[in-house]
Amino acid sequence: MAAEYRFSFGPWNIHEGADPFGPTVRPSIEFGKKLKRYKELGFDGVQFHDDDAVPDMENLSPEQIVKQAAEVKSMLDGEGLVAEFVAPRLWEDPRGIDGGFTANDSACRAWAVERFKRCCDIGNALGTPLRVLWLAREGTYIRESKNAITAYQYLFDAINDALEYDPKAEIAIEPKPNEPMDHAYVPTIGHALALAQKAVDPARVGGLIETAHALLAGLDPSDEMAFALSMGKLWSVHLNDQNGLKFDQDKTFGAANLRGAYNQVRVLELGGYPESGRFVGLDVKAMRSQKADVAHKHLSNSRTVFLRLVEKVRTFPKDVEQQCIADRDYEALEMAVLEHLMGG
Numbered sequence: 001m002a003a004e005y006r007f008s009f010g011p012w013n014i015h016e017g018a019d020p021f022g023p024t025v026r027p028s029i030e031f032g033k034k035l036k037r038y039k040e041l042g043f044d045g046v047q048f049h050d051d052d053a054v055p056d057m058e059n060l061s062p063e064q065i066v067k068q069a070a071e072v073k074s075m076l077d078g079e080g081l082v083a084e085f086v087a088p089r090l091w092e093d094p095r096g097i098d099g100g101f102t103a104n105d106s107a108c109r110a111w112a113v114e115r116f117k118r119c120c121d122i123g124n125a126l127g128t129p130l131r132v133l134w135l136a137r138e139g140t141y142i143r144e145s146k147n148a149i150t151a152y153q154y155l156f157d158a159i160n161d162a163l164e165y166d167p168k169a170e171i172a173i174e175p176k177p178n179e180p181m182d183h184a185y186v187p188t189i190g191h192a193l194a195l196a197q198k199a200v201d202p203a204r205v206g207g208l209i210e211t212a213h214a215l216l217a218g219l220d221p222s223d224e225m226a227f228a229l230s231m232g233k234l235w236s237v238h239l240n241d242q243n244g245l246k247f248d249q250d251k252t253f254g255a256a257n258l259r260g261a262y263n264q265v266r267v268l269e270l271g272g273y274p275e276s277g278r279f280v281g282l283d284v285k286a287m288r289s290q291k292a293d294v295a296h297k298h299l300s301n302s303r304t305v306f307l308r309l310v311e312k313v314r315t316f317p318k319d320v321e322q323q324c325i326a327d328r329d330y331e332a333l334e335m336a337v338l339e340h341l342m343g344g
């Protein structure tokens with residue numbers, strides 16, 4: 001088994017099973033108890049929303065927020081865990097209804113920028129420079145509701161404000177084309193990295209690629225990862241899987257398309273991702289039908305699939321690959337890949 005990859009997930013990946021059509025089906029597990037599961041499941045990194053770390057942050061002063069985040073850091077230390085990133089959760093607050101950074105209401109935009117600064121403070125207290133921006137409601141239900149050109153300008157400004165406020169911050173944009181919005185701004189990694197080039201400090205803006213989000217954009221996740229890797233900008237991943245164009249499913253990695261998962265692992269191997277020290281993050285959900293005492297298997301199973309695929313990538317016969325490429329016999333190469341994945 002390859003050992004050099006480090007894995008992370010977020011506390012929201014152990015969840016109560018509510019969906020838009022039904023209530024929770026499993027009891028809540030308190031944060032401290034979730035933390036205890038990480039090592040047992042083979043994980044070292046914790047992904048955070050700002051309010052995963054400091055739930056009541058909207059009612060606290062900046063000093064109180066930092067104090068509470070420092071207490072969470074002690075909990076992490078006690079469990080031998082590290083924070084991978086912190087993401088501002090703008091989409092659950094009433095002020096984020098119309099998007100935060102791109103809201104039409106200037107008071108909401110100002111709130112979002114301040115919230116991002118508090119998120120940076122929390123990241124520093126937790127000991128991580130990485131901030132993830134999933135731009136959940138930064139988009140539109142109907143095009144006529146916003147001036148998209150102005151909205152992009154607001155996004156540039158918000159990112160620059162955070163970079164200037166927090167000299168340690170490294171911002172990884174997590175693109176997604178839709179859901180909850182009809183159309184989201186910054187739908188692909190190409191958009192994200194173009195935006196990075198316009199930042200006051202382009203070296204501190206990169207990307208996080210989620211399998212399902214790339215698929216929802218009609219793109220190949222491994223090629224999206226390759227693009228970011230080619231620019232030195234793949235700072236995290238959210239591995240999961242997705243069965244076609246429908247709601248964001250966050251299935252176990254490899255569960256819908258094992259070959260697609262193999263190609264994502266292959267590109268991470270080709271790109272030297274484990275040597276970068278970056279985490280292999282998961283963003284997976286247990287099926288709603290899963291009973292509470294086994295509602296963590298999606299995490300350990302995703303990790304196992306990943307590690308098994310690392311072995312598959314490393315043991316693929318390179319001589320066969322080279323010969324097929326030299327002969328331009330891609331039918332033979334395809335069959336060799338299929339045989340290899342089937343264990344032949």
Ligand code: GLO
Binds near residue numbers: 133134174210238248
């Ligand atoms: C939803 C996103 C979400 C983010 C998380 C971190 O579609 O994948 O889970 O990854 O909030 O910002």
Ligand code: MG
Binds near residue numbers: 174283
């Ligand atoms: Mg995600």
